Amino acid sequence: MSTTRASPWILPLACALLAGLVVASIAIGDFPLSPARLWAGLTNEDALAATVIYQIRLPRVIVAVLVGAALSGGGLVMQAYFRNGLASPGLLGVSSGGSAGAVIAIAAGWATASLSVLPIAAVIGALLATGAVLVLARHGASTERLLLAGVALNALLGAVTSYVLSSYTLSYERNAQILFWLLGGLEDRTWEHVFMALPIVSAAALLWPLGRRMDLLSLGADEAQSLGVDVRRLRGWMLALTTVLTALATAVAGTVGFVGLIVPHVFRLLAGPEHRRLVPLCLVGGAAFVLACDLLARSVGGVRLGVITSLIGGPFFLWLLRRRA
Amino acid sequence: MVASPTSLNALELQRVSVAQRLRDVSLNLSHGCLAGLIGPNGSGKSTLLQAAAGLLPAEGEVRWAGRPMLKIPVMERGRMATWVPQEARFEFGFSVRSVVAQGRFAHGDDERGVDAALERFDLAGLAQRPVNQLSGGERHRVLLARAVATEAPLQLWDEPLAQLDPRHALDVVALGRELASSGKTVLLSLHDLRVAHGLDFVVVLAGGQLRAAGKPIDVLTPSLLRDVFGVQLRTGPGMILELP
Numbered sequence: 001m002s003t004t005r006a007s008p009w010i011l012p013l014a015c016a017l018l019a020g021l022v023v024a025s026i027a028i029g030d031f032p033l034s035p036a037r038l039w040a041g042l043t044n045e046d047a048l049a050a051t052v053i054y055q056i057r058l059p060r061v062i063v064a065v066l067v068g069a070a071l072s073g074g075g076l077v078m079q080a081y082f083r084n085g086l087a088s089p090g091l092l093g094v095s096s097g098g099s100a101g102a103v104i105a106i107a108a109g110w111a112t113a114s115l116s117v118l119p120i121a122a123v124i125g126a127l128l129a130t131g132a133v134l135v136l137a138r139h140g141a142s143t144e145r146l147l148l149a150g151v152a153l154n155a156l157l158g159a160v161t162s163y164v165l166s167s168y169t170l171s172y173e174r175n176a177q178i179l180f181w182l183l184g185g186l187e188d189r190t191w192e193h194v195f196m197a198l199p200i201v202s203a204a205a206l207l208w209p210l211g212r213r214m215d216l217l218s219l220g221a222d223e224a225q226s227l228g229v230d231v232r233r234l235r236g237w238m239l240a241l242t243t244v245l246t247a248l249a250t251a252v253a254g255t256v257g258f259v260g261l262i263v264p265h266v267f268r269l270l271a272g273p274e275h276r277r278l279v280p281l282c283l284v285g286g287a288a289f290v291l292a293c294d295l296l297a298r299s300v301g302g303v304r305l306g307v308i309t310s311l312i313g314g315p316f317f318l319w320l321l322r323r324r325a
Numbered sequence: 326m327v328a329s330p331t332s333l334n335a336l337e338l339q340r341v342s343v344a345q346r347l348r349d350v351s352l353n354l355s356h357g358c359l360a361g362l363i364g365p366n367g368s369g370k371s372t373l374l375q376a377a378a379g380l381l382p383a384e385g386e387v388r389w390a391g392r393p394m395l396k397i398p399v400m401e402r403g404r405m406a407t408w409v410p411q412e413a414r415f416e417f418g419f420s421v422r423s424v425v426a427q428g429r430f431a432h433g434d435d436e437r438g439v440d441a442a443l444e445r446f447d448l449a450g451l452a453q454r455p456v457n458q459l460s461g462g463e464r465h466r467v468l469l470a471r472a473v474a475t476e477a478p479l480q481l482w483d484e485p486l487a488q489l490d491p492r493h494a495l496d497v498v499a500l501g502r503e504l505a506s507s508g509k510t511v512l513l514s515l516h517d518l519r520v521a522h523g524l525d526f527v528v529v530l531a532g533g534q535l536r537a538a539g540k541p542i543d544v545l546t547p548s549l550l551r552d553v554f555g556v557q558l559r560t561g562p563g564m565i566l567e568l569p
Contacts, residue, residue: 083416212434216427218417222380223410223468227475228403228431273417 010271011281018065018288025061025295026053063189063252064294065287066197068259070249072286073204074242075260076278080214081238082143085268089246089260092150092239093129096157098250099182100164101125106178107164118181119196119251126247129153130239143221184254184306186294197252203244204283210237211276218273256290256306258313263289269320289313334391335510336377336479341385346372348533349385354512354526356478359505361521361541362514364530365554370514371411373530374481377512378408389479403431406479407472411487411514413464418455421448424467428474442470445500447493462488469497473504480504482513486520495568498523518545529553 027033031052033041041049074089081087090096105111105121136149161182168175213234216224225231249256263286264278271277293308300308336354341347347369354360362370376383379394379402387394389405397405407428415424425448426439443449446466451459456467465488472480480501486494498520501511505525512528521527522541529536529544531553537544547558 085416212430215419215423216430219415219419219424219427220410222375222408225380225399226378226403226406226408227427227471228400230399268417273419274423 007271010267011277011284014281014284014288018284018291021288021291021295022061022065025064025291026057028295029057029298059191059194060186060189060294061291062194063197064186064291066194066200067186067249067253067256068263068287068290069204069283070197070200070245070286071256071259072263072282072289073207073279074245074249075286076264076275076282077207077214077238077242077245078260079264080218080275081235081242082147083218083220085265086261089242090154091147092133092243093153093157094126094243094246095250095255096154096161097129097132098122098126098247099255100157100160101128102181102251102254103161103164103178106174106181107168109174111177115190115192116196119193122251123247125157126250127243129157130243130247134239180304181254182306183304184256184309185297185304186253189252193252197248200245200248203241203248206237206241207283208276208279210234210241211274211279214238214275215273218275254306256309258310259286259290262313262317265317266320335389336512337386337388337391338373338377339386339388341373341376341383341387343369343372343376343381343383346533347376347383350530350535351385352528352535352538354510356510357505357508358510358526359501359524360510360512360526360528361524362512362528362530363516363518363521364514364536368530369533370530371483372533373528374408374483374512374514377479378406378481380408400431403477404475405477406481407475407477409468409472409480409482409485411483413461413468413488415457415464418457420453421456421459421467422452424456425470425474428471431475438474438476442474445473446470462490462493465489466493469500473500478509480509480511480513482511484514484516486513486515486517491566492568494520495566499568518550521545 027038033049033052037046037049040046041053044050071089078087078089078091079085082091101124102118102122105118110121111118133146133149133153136153137145165175165178168178213229216227216229217231217234221231264282267278267281267285271281290309293312294305297303297305297308334353335356338350338352341350350373362373364370372381375381377387379387389397394402394406422439422443425442426434426436428442429435429437429439443452446469448466448470451463456464459467465485469482469485472482485497489497501513505511515521522545524541526539527541527544528538529549536553537549550556550558
């Protein structure tokens with residue numbers, strides 16, 4: 001059974017793919033850079049190329065990598081938490097809370113004040129949403145209560161977002177801005193966004209040491225506890241890390257769907273379910289997936305990143321399921 | 326009611342209650358005892374096993390070798406007591422071997438005894454198979470193999486025989502006896518009264534309360550069986566199954 005015996009080449013291949021995509025994303029665009037010009041730009045010998053690379057493309061690439069890793073890592077953790085391959089990082093209202101926060105900030109006109117207002121509003125919305133889910137579910141131990149509270153809050157926050165959107169139908173500009181944000185995208189990302197998303201690196205690094213415990217938890221909480229896992233503590237860490245990862249990703253890129261669901265699933269099919277192997281694979285693979293989708297979004301023009309991730313992710317996922325069935 | 330098979334107490338339950346499921350159960354089991362837990366459906370057998378493993382918040386106290394179970398650090402508890410659930414549900418396709426190896430988590434994942442446990446449960450040939458593709462009985466054997474791999478001195482098994490074929494069921498009882506004779510305490514819930522009759526000790530629950538505990542020959546009387554299970558005991562010729 002190939003599902004349990006992972007090829008040792010999957011991680012190096014994923015890393016190579018990511019590296020290739022990083023180079024391609026820096027080179028390809030409205031202002032294409034030949035290998036020679038790319039080098040000249042990187043070494044600051046060509047001022048125009050250097051500006052394109054360091055001011056425009058590199059921040060975008062880094063944000064894409066961080067967002068992809070965060071969403072995919074967050075999805076992996078939620079799937080282990082809920083013992084369900086269909087769980088996604090937005091399950092507990094983090095994404096919809098982030099969306100509601102950002103949408104309110106745009107609608108109220110605060111977002112024009114500074115670049116960082118929107119991400120900060122999104123992070124606040126995301127944290128408030130998760131906090132509310134935890135308070136509503138109260139008996140922290142029951143995953144079912146948590147899930148139901150998340151579903152209810154997601155619906156509520158979705159309604160808030162829709163309400164704001166529908167009440168600005170006459171203000172074309174703000175409405176367009178809201179829609180633009182809701183569909184997720186990486187246009188005009190700056191170093192400010194990169195720094196804002198930087199805590200993703202440390203949160204992602206903390207996932208790996210939890211890998212073995214997540215293996216045990218994903219086969220049952222009581223079983224894990226009886227085998228020596230401090231389940232309460234582990235779950236606390238898992239929730240905190242997913243919240244940070246998803247909130248920051250939503251803050252800097254808007255709502256980008258499907259990454260957290262599909263990437264962990266794909267790698268579980270390819271490399272088996274062990275989390276110490278899956279954590280690095282999902283981080284690298286998620287980054288590569290979002291980067292590839294962003295590259296495509298740029299090349300096609302006018303298509304939002306969130307649309308592309310779902311457009312590619314959906315059929316690919318179905319194909320993979322059929323092939324493995 | 327306190328019942329004790331021998332003097333040296335390994336597992337002690339003192340007036341343990343769990344809301345609406347278990348009331349005031351006190352029980353002592355010694356080292357090296359193979360004990361059966363019987364009772365009608367819903368009598369609290371699973372709850373008692375979980376409380377004994379320290380997995381449920383319970384009133385009263387559970388002690389292992391004199392120490393309150395809940396005060397023992399989780400990792401250390403993982404080496405001392407192991408619990409096998411009644412249902413073997415696996416969402417993800419971990420290999421059989423890796424699930425059994427989880428039994429060594431509290432020992433720093435040293436993999437000791439994993440292969441022997443696989444052998445013991447006829448799982449060596451299935452070692453690389455994903456657990457979620459196994460039959461119900463095979464899954465249960467995986468969980469039991471994991472429990473044995475922990476080498477925990479307290480083994481709590483919830484209906485380990487329910488899903489097994491006759492040979493594997495007899496083998497699990499034989500294994501329980503082996504573990505007990507090496508000094509471990511094994512408490513397993515079961516419905517087969519004939520099997521219960523062959524154990525060192527039986528604990529009878531009904532409606533969340535302890536009805537009787539002691540040697541099978543003293544406990545499994547016609548009047549108790551009629552009271553608790555509503556069945557009539559009749560001895561006579563029957564079919565007896567044994568391991569060859």
